[in-house]
Amino acid sequence: MTDERTFDHRPDPELGAALRNALEPRGGTEGAFVARVLARYDAALAERTVPTWQVLAAWAGPRIAAAVVAAALCGFLAGRALQSRDAPASFDTAFEPASGPGLAALVTASDPPDASVVFASLVEQR
Amino acid sequence: MAPERQPPEGAARIAGGPEADLVARTLSGDKAAFGLLVERYAPQARRVARAVLGDPDEADDAAQDGFLSALVKLAQYDARRPFGPWLMRIVANAATDRRRRRQVRRAEPLDPGLVGGGPRPDAEAVRSELAELLRAALGELPPRRRTAVVLFDVEGYSHAEIAEILGIPEGTVRSEVFHARRRLRALLADWKGA
Numbered sequence: 001m002t003d004e005r006t007f008d009h010r011p012d013p014e015l016g017a018a019l020r021n022a023l024e025p026r027g028g029t030e031g032a033f034v035a036r037v038l039a040r041y042d043a044a045l046a047e048r049t050v051p052t053w054q055v056l057a058a059w060a061g062p063r064i065a066a067a068v069v070a071a072a073l074c075g076f077l078a079g080r081a082l083q084s085r086d087a088p089a090s091f092d093t094a095f096e097p098a099s100g101p102g103l104a105a106l107v108t109a110s111d112p113p114d115a116s117v118v119f120a121s122l123v124e125q126r
Numbered sequence: 127m128a129p130e131r132q133p134p135e136g137a138a139r140i141a142g143g144p145e146a147d148l149v150a151r152t153l154s155g156d157k158a159a160f161g162l163l164v165e166r167y168a169p170q171a172r173r174v175a176r177a178v179l180g181d182p183d184e185a186d187d188a189a190q191d192g193f194l195s196a197l198v199k200l201a202q203y204d205a206r207r208p209f210g211p212w213l214m215r216i217v218a219n220a221a222t223d224r225r226r227r228r229q230v231r232r233a234e235p236l237d238p239g240l241v242g243g244g245p246r247p248d249a250e251a252v253r254s255e256l257a258e259l260l261r262a263a264l265g266e267l268p269p270r271r272r273t274a275v276v277l278f279d280v281e282g283y284s285h286a287e288i289a290e291i292l293g294i295p296e297g298t299v300r301s302e303v304f305h306a307r308r309r310l311r312a313l314l315a316d317w318k319g320a
Contacts, residue, residue, distance in 0.1 A: 009285070015310055016279040021253055022260035023173040023276065025182055033172065033186060034165045037193045041157055044194040 145209035153200055164193050167210070170281055171217045177276040178221035180265050188224045192217030211287040218273060218291055225269060256317060263313045267306055274299050275306035 025033070145166075151159035171192055176185035196203075196216045203212055264272045270292060277283045277291060278299075285303070289296040 011279045011282050012307065012311075015307065015314065016282075018256060018260055018314060019264075019276060019310070020173065020280045022257035022264070023176045023280065024257075025169075025172050025176070025186065030165065030168050033168050033189070034161055036186075037164050037168075037190050038157065038161050040190065040194055041160065041197070044197050048198045 146205050149200060149203060149205060149209065152197070160197060167193075167213055170210075171213070173280060174214055174217055174273065174276060175221040177264065177273050178218060178269055179225055180261070184224060184228075185221065188221035189217055191224075192220040195220060208287070211283065211290050214277065214281075214283070215291040215293070222269070256314075259313060259317060260310065263310055267309065270294070271302040271306045274302040275310065278303050279307070 145163065148159045148163045148166075152163060168189070171189040172185060175188040175192070176182055179185045179188060192213070196213050199216070203209070264276075267275075274288055274292065277288045278285070283291065285296050285299045288299045288303075292299065294302075
């Protein structure tokens with residue numbers, strides 16, 4: 001057992017045997033240890049099922065941040081789109097057709113509407 | 127001392143060896159198969175945990191944690207690779223976690239009375255005395271160093287496997303084993319010369 005063997009790529013049997021003896025578990029058989037581990041078998045497998053809230057907590061952080069950013073972006077774009085339109089002066093103006101009977105006539109008529117009227121009212125709204 | 131069950135060296139550590147069948151059976155819910163895996167690797171796992179922790183009771187707790195953690199993670203095990211290093215990595219991590227939680231306990235100083243030899247009433251007492259010395263010497267080594275030398279010289283793992291188990295470069299493993307051996311061999315030589 002000299003230092004020449006220090007760089008050996010093989011285990012040192014003498015040192016290994018001495019260390020093995022030093023690290024042997026004191027008392028108790030291997031069977032007792034195995035039984036002890038197996039006693040926790042079912043509990044370990046039951047704990048494997050992670051509670052839902054833990055799963056949510058794991059991925060919620062980044063996804064919530066992404067959702068906030070996406071919502072902010074959508075809000076910004078929607079706001080810009082609405083601002084670019086000419087807002088109607090009033091409710092009546094908004095529903096007033098450009099010409100012809102249009103939507104008002106369709107809504108107030110006592111008789112069922114003719115299909116061409118419905119189509120015309122839709123076209124006039126454009 | 128109980129008859130020594132050989133650690134799973136050689137054929138047992140070959141990928142796809144006997145462990146493959148036990149792992150498959152365990153994954154299908156066979157508790158007895160898991161029991162056989164535990165029985166096969168318990169001596170090794172307990173020694174490795176003790177190398178990390180020092181205290182035998184705490185080491186058994188860590189070894190148990192390691193086995194149960196391996197059970198839960200068993201689906202992640204790649205059956206084409208050796209089972210031993212995969213399991214020992216989990217056990218070593220469990221032991222290291224325990225050591226971190228409790229804070230590193232200071233190594234007990236060597237008893238000068240033991241170093242000098244003294245009376246040797248019988249072979250068992252001699253073995254016990256040497257074991258005590260070695261445990262104290264191991265306790266003085268950094269945890270990673272003593273784990274590396276135990277995995278190499280006691281359990282027979284290769285440098286590459288130990289690198290995988292400890293998550294460090296292979297060159298670092300060689301260095302750790304070198305320094306540990308130098309210290310432990312000097313102690314053994316002194317003890318034999320006394």
